[in-house]
Amino acid sequence: MTEGGRWIGAPVPRKEDEALLTGRARFIDDMEPVPGIRHAALLRSPHAHAEILSIDVSKAASHLGVYGVLTGADIAAATRPIPSAVRVPIDYYPMAVGKVRYAGEPVALVAAGDRYVAEDALDLIEVEYRPLPPVIDVKAATRDDSPLLHEAVGSNVVHHRTFRYGDPDKAFEEADRVVRLDWTFPRYSSTPMETYGAVAQFEPAPDRYTIWSNFQGPFILHALMCGALEVPGNRLRLITAPQSGGSFGIKQGIFPYLVLLATASRLLGMPLKWIEDRLEHLVASSSASNREDAVEAAFKDDGTLIGLRFFNTVDVGAYIRAPEPASVYRMHSASNGAYGVGNISVDNRLVTTNRLPIGLNRGYGGPQFFFALERAMEAGARALGLDVAEIRRHNFIPKDAFPYRAPAGSLYDAGDYEAGLDKALDLADYAALCAGRDRARKEGRLFGIGMATAVEPSGSNMAYVTLAQTPEERARAGGRSGGLATCTISIDPSGAVTVKTVSTPAGQGHATVAAQIVADALGLTPDDIDVMTEVDTLTSAWSLASGNYANRFSSVVIGAIGEAARRVADKVRAVAAEDLEVAVQDIELADGTARIVGVPERSLPFRRVAARTHWHPAGLPDGMAPGVFETAIVSPPELGPPDDRDRVASAVTFGFICDLAAVEIDPGTGKVEVRKYVSVHDVGNVLNPLIVEGQIVGGFAHGVGGALLEEMVYDADGNPISGTLTDYLCVTASEMPRLTIGHVDTPSPHTALGSKGMGDGCSMLAPVAIANAVADALGREDIDPPFTLNRVWDLAAEGGGAG
Amino acid sequence: MLRIEPGARHRVTVTVNGRLYSGFAEARTLLSDFLRHELKLFGTHVGCEHGVCGACTVNIDGRAVRSCLLFAVQADGAEIGTVEGLATDGVLSPLQEAFRRRHALQCGFCTPGILISATQFLETNPDPTEDEVREMLSGHICRCTGYEGIVRAILDVAGDAS
């Protein structure tokens, strides 16, 4: 039982830090888990779209130091296609077979004694290509006369569904004012500092694959990998490295490479290591989707939002890889955002092009969704002559409406959006900021203010992806629901506590927060508790939803940790109660002891009581199992299956974010200077304020990058031209705008500790908040991010008012 | 002048964190690879291998240098400082302590390079302004922290020192 939450909520410095600060933490490229490892390098397609006429590997294979060369044909002969979440006739293998569909697609693999030699041998492989017309323009790709990526599909549109909630047509008929916006959302990527890496080993008799990697989950992909490798789950052992150098979702996309390396290890008969280099990462790992979207919003004259229509055209790249089309469905059941609007339609089209396949990326679908909704709110305010803050206040779900069932099925747990807005206006000194804008404009300067609000989903329902199927298809496929989290807490014969969270963090401090929770439950300190966060699918308790994504740690995983800790505490208290000859309810765990409530001098050391469960089973209370080894598996009851009207509770908690940006544009250079940025968050109860703040600032940096700098650029032929970090510009310390953070925290009734998931944060909102400010500064609505110097300079030179 | 044939391996001897190390490198072996995979000093990280991210930064003869932009053979005989050498007898340096206190690291992948640069920077510039700290840091990419904690940590130590 917790002792008043002594550690939860405190700014406990991280357990992880000392090893990281002294260079002793171990990442995948630091690991040599088995002897005899050879090194793999990949030959990649120089063409966006081409037929492979022939591949001659003979010179490479006979190169000194080379142990083997494999091509797509070898891989296809040894595996099945990797299954997809969408039923389309696309055979996706982790290496090109017959045809390349994006520049950077793997074409051949060389295994050698070291990476240098492997790369030498890549130069000796001779591939004859017949270039095909590239499909790069997303809109053109949807037309009947477009060249096709996958002939068997008969179209580049690989998924199309429409949804209606309420009566959107009626709402648009009754509207006083309708705004419509069309835009292009750029493709960008969270580009963690550590790239993909893996060591794969195949062992025969019985056949078993073991792969060490920095894969981050979701482990639902384990099932797909097993499908491709044609093994049952217990023959594919995935082990994650102790530390992962950032992920933000991207390290989900390593999974096809795991299939590739596993297969290559089997075919070549040796363990193989592959560490992706930065050039590979920037052209061939994964990224968020670029989109060609439009939104229509129906307003009454008083600013009431009565209807929304979303038209989403998502470029998925060359293949639709699981868990896509999840990026367009993650926000779907919260399509009303923070507003009480009930009439919504959504049209989703997913299109293949000759770009890199998309996948998880920070905010996953959020930056694109909120770009639509929050640009529409702001354009609506301007069209109606209303204040951008007040139009939002007018439409917010009121604080007494929670828990709130959204039209498309999400169950919002708790919130006070108006308080969040007020806090943001207060921190920004909004009235003065507006006055400053007016003054600046009188002086002829380009100054703008933009806002954005978001609900932040956390702890995904694994079933939301099945919105990609019709209700009939779902019924045929069988039920899906839930989002399991697991945690194991054990106490060894010395009385020491170990927690296993299988949560594969990449810098989010899970070990620290888990130790805080368990310390409170057991009356210990976080230093007393060891935490392992990695997954080993052979020895850990894990499930489909295991891993680190969708902000799930502080909503779902903490539930499993808390439940396991409660069971351990109950057991230790029961043993102590017997020793001290009192009732269990009279025992509390505190200060490293089990003691009688109100009589602290009658106490036993925690360690000794716990250890006795191992040393003296016969002395335990009747019927008690020896040892302490508790595994809790929880799935939030809110996460039911989608209903037959396509409504689903897609996440456990919905935090709230309100951002306000003020920018000034230098018309001489096109530079967008962020003069002020305020962000107010509702993360429920804060578990560790240091970590929460770190996540908020980090998410902000990603959002700023997406708004101002970052874009994975392809030329008209499909050549990626942002393949180095000098071309793909990440935000550095000098470009980071100052961020003012505020909190309005409403505890979640859906989680064990009242916390909500967080982490995506401003990565979802900074692009649209800054876009809104840029639109305000330029006096036009037809603007597309990223707001790079060239683009903004052109817009400023054209003069305002085109919107 | 030293001449090494392609594929031939050459003995390279360096002092790292005060201890003598010796290993073999080809002419083309990057210093970052030599430190990590030949000397097994995995604390130095590699984020780009094209000189932009700063993760691989080590101290060579008193200067912060990107080890992915040097060949190991060029460092023969050098005095090298890496992240493994910053703490003394298990006690974190003031900068390492400040990084922990200020939550200046999340995944920690960029951290070794930043610690090496910042330590060297503070030696030559003990009382920097925030802008100077940010300018120095702009030679490093951190994708996790948004730099805020890093800037605070460095300024903490600078403030204490002055």
Ligand code: FES
């Ligand atoms: S690895 Fe050397 S600068 Fe990036």
Ligand code: FES
């Ligand atoms: S802490 Fe992860 S890149 Fe800096």
